[in-house]
Amino acid sequence: MALSKNKIKYIHSLELKKNRKTEKAFLAEGHKLVGDLLGHFHCRLLAATDKWFINNKELQLNDVGETLIVNEEELSRASLLKTPQQVLAVFDQPEYPTDPSVIGHSLCLALDDIQDPGNLGTIIRLADWFGIEDVFCSPQTADIYNPKAMQATMGGIAHVRIHYTPLPDLIRNLETDIPVYGTFLDGENMYGEKLSKNGLIVMGNEGNGISPEVGSLINRRLYIPNYPTGRETSESLNVAIATAVVCAEFRRQAPSL
Amino acid sequence: MALSKNKIKYIHSLELKKNRKTEKAFLAEGHKLVGDLLGHFHCRLLAATDKWFINNKELQLNDVGETLIVNEEELSRASLLKTPQQVLAVFDQPEYPTDPSVIGHSLCLALDDIQDPGNLGTIIRLADWFGIEDVFCSPQTADIYNPKAMQATMGGIAHVRIHYTPLPDLIRNLETDIPVYGTFLDGENMYGEKLSKNGLIVMGNEGNGISPEVGSLINRRLYIPNYPTGRETSESLNVAIATAVVCAEFRRQAPSL
Numbered sequence: 156m157a158l159s160k161n162k163i164k165y166i167h168s169l170e171l172k173k174n175r176k177t178e179k180a181f182l183a184e185g186h187k188l189v190g191d192l193l194g195h196f197h198c199r200l201l202a203a204t205d206k207w208f209i210n211n212k213e214l215q216l217n218d219v220g221e222t223l224i225v226n227e228e229e230l231s232r233a234s235l236l237k238t239p240q241q242v243l244a245v246f247d248q249p250e251y252p253t254d255p256s257v258i259g260h261s262l263c264l265a266l267d268d269i270q271d272p273g274n275l276g277t278i279i280r281l282a283d284w285f286g287i288e289d290v291f292c293s294p295q296t297a298d299i300y301n302p303k304a305m306q307a308t309m310g311g312i313a314h315v316r317i318h319y320t321p322l323p324d325l326i327r328n329l330e331t332d333i334p335v336y337g338t339f340l341d342g343e344n345m346y347g348e349k350l351s352k353n354g355l356i357v358m359g360n361e362g363n364g365i366s367p368e369v370g371s372l373i374n375r376r377l378y379i380p381n382y383p384t385g386r387e388t389s390e391s392l393n394v395a396i397a398t399a400v401v402c403a404e405f406r407r408q409a410p411s412l
Numbered sequence: 413m414a415l416s417k418n419k420i421k422y423i424h425s426l427e428l429k430k431n432r433k434t435e436k437a438f439l440a441e442g443h444k445l446v447g448d449l450l451g452h453f454h455c456r457l458l459a460a461t462d463k464w465f466i467n468n469k470e471l472q473l474n475d476v477g478e479t480l481i482v483n484e485e486e487l488s489r490a491s492l493l494k495t496p497q498q499v500l501a502v503f504d505q506p507e508y509p510t511d512p513s514v515i516g517h518s519l520c521l522a523l524d525d526i527q528d529p530g531n532l533g534t535i536i537r538l539a540d541w542f543g544i545e546d547v548f549c550s551p552q553t554a555d556i557y558n559p560k561a562m563q564a565t566m567g568g569i570a571h572v573r574i575h576y577t578p579l580p581d582l583i584r585n586l587e588t589d590i591p592v593y594g595t596f597l598d599g600e601n602m603y604g605e606k607l608s609k610n611g612l613i614v615m616g617n618e619g620n621g622i623s624p625e626v627g628s629l630i631n632r633r634l635y636i637p638n639y640p641t642g643r644e645t646s647e648s649l650n651v652a653i654a655t656a657v658v659c660a661e662f663r664r665q666a667p668s669l
Contacts, residue, residue: 277653280647280648280653284639284648286639286643309647310647311647379660380667381542382542384667384668390566390567390568391566392538392541393652395650396534399656399657400660403661407637407661410637411639411641
């Protein structure tokens with residue numbers, strides 16, 4: 156059965172946050188992403204070429220609300236990508252209970268108004284790599300179900316829970332001995348610090364960094380050394396890059412082996 | 413003097429690589445980027461609002477070919493950005509002699525067909541942070557003068573020399589004792605390796621990794637540990653993220669202090 160005009164309209168409507176919110180749904184495209192999400196989130200609609208179905212016989216599609224075999228031309232009309240892939244799918248947005256006690260016994264991230272969907276998705280992807288399973292986002296952070304953010308997660312969203320919640324309240328309600336980290340130009344060289352296996356790492360907005368209110372609640376101020384260390388420059392790191400370098404150092408200091 | 417139609421056409425023409433190549437020029441937009449590039453590269457044309465000129469009186473603009481005060485509406489017609497900034501400028505592409513001997517006495521990067529301009533620009537930005545001054549790019553790597561790549565460098569291009577050159581020849585002509593690093597799933601855990609202060613770190617294409625020909629020339633195979641280490645997963649790291657994590661570890665092991 157072909158993709159009707161109404162279905163294409165529905166798929167395109169998911170480009171907008173308000174429609175995703177009303178529908179409690181999101182769009183995913185491409186072999187890697189859709190393959191990773193199937194079995195993790197309920198799929199309402201899956202549209203793919205016959206070639207994709209032949210190459211993915213092993214996937215369990217019983218639970219999928221509706222599957223459609225489409226040709227490439229139909230798929231490209233539905234796709235939001237410049238280079239449409241062989242498959243696209245609409246999934247239910249998952250609902251997680253937000254339980255701040257995870258911060259007491261595992262390493263978590265907090266994102267303070269990350270604006271760029273690509274940065275957000277890249278951070279979720281690297282959180283997955285570094286075994287960080289809970290990411291707390293300020294309400295002003297980009298929407299993880301934005302198609303660009305979703306593409307950038309590369310499936311990491313299947314293993315990382317995203318919670319949108321005001322960060323000041325979240326941090327104020329933590330036990331006072333739980334470390335809350337942030338990176339600052341006047342922080343302590345992180346290579347000289349003993350980093351923990353639990354707590355919260357706060358990363359700030361692309362232009363403005365960590366907001367003053369959240370910043371005042373941080374009890375472990377870190378600095379990512381540049382090279383040569385201490386030289387005065389105008390340079391900075393992209394927020395996803397800084398997140399990765401910090402997470403890598405936490406995991407280097409306390410590996411799982 | 414206002415921006416003529418011809419000037420706007422000229423600025424827009426620099427979106428295409430062939431025109432940038434013919435003109436040996438590139439476009440830069442925004443306060444941070446243009447400010448960082450002025451004084452490093454010859455500026456042919458600078459168009460900015462009166463507000464920008466008032467706020468940047470300290471900048472030396474004597475050497476600029478042509479300066480134009482424009483209003484925001486004119487600027488937005490010339491701009492390639494979704495959210496135009498107060499300033500845009502056209503610079504000469506710099507010309508560097510390509511001297512592979514730098515690889516013998518400093519740490520350098522090689523990019524093997526990085527496709528995404530945003531990834532390329534982000535890598536140049538982090539190279540600047542980590543004090544890597546020479547980046548060798550395969551001819552198929554994205555063009556650093558692509559406006560998206562240039563924006564992502566955030567001015568890093570002012571301190572990092574980019575050389576487009578075939579990587580197999582470059583590596584074959586190095587002294588055999590110079591380390592050539594690459595990351596592979598079956599490489600050695602990089603935290604267990606003694607990393608050098610010189611040599612070449614090769615990073616591969618977003619989809620296909622390092623090409624077989626270049627891969628065969630790598631003499632130090634590294635692995636970036638995930639967490640928990642060794643778990644089998646489908647996840648991976650974005651190439652700019654992987655570059656950052658590797659560069660950070662090189663600089664941690666051999667800081668400049």
